[in-house]
Amino acid sequence: MSKHIQFLFILTLLSFSSFADEYGVDLFCQDMNVVLQKIAVYESNIANANTTRSPLGGAYQERYIKECREGKCVVGAHENAVKLRYEPDHPDARVDGYVAYPDIDVLEQMNKLIKAQEIFAIILNNSPYHSQKEFLIGNTFNKCFQKYAAFRNRFNYQSFLGR
Secondary structure, rough: OHHHHHHHHHHHHHHHHHHHHHHHHHHHHHHHHHOOOOOOOOHHHHHHHOOEEEOOOOOOOOOOEEEEEEOEEEEEEOOOOEEOOOOOOOOOOOOOEEEEEEOOHHHHHHHHHHHHHHHHHHHHOOEEEEOOOHOOOOOOHHHHHHOHHHHHHHHHHHHHHOO
């Protein structure tokens, strides 16, 4: 094989390797972004399981993930899903003395949260970066920070440190 052909062969292999690494990083970022969005939804539901007054008015509405595609999730809300408790002295009691609470199964939300945290750990332990210093000084994840808000909010340590 001539040196020219060997050079082209090596160059081709390197470009495929670079593509594979970049694809691996992007897929990692997509997966992490999805898991982080799901964790945020479950945490919000658990934290607001007894919230009778929300900024939108009425009881907190349980959030859920409608679908996820390419690292981004659409979040919905279960409107009017409430359970009524008779508490006539409660500040949010209706005229009939009943208070509307979100109809959230906290145990179910906890189970979903635990599963999401387990998946988070699996993804993080199998990530394509070679060192955690990539989050501090590298630029491997810059594209991911631009594309995926949940990933950026969780892992953009350089921004957090004012770099």
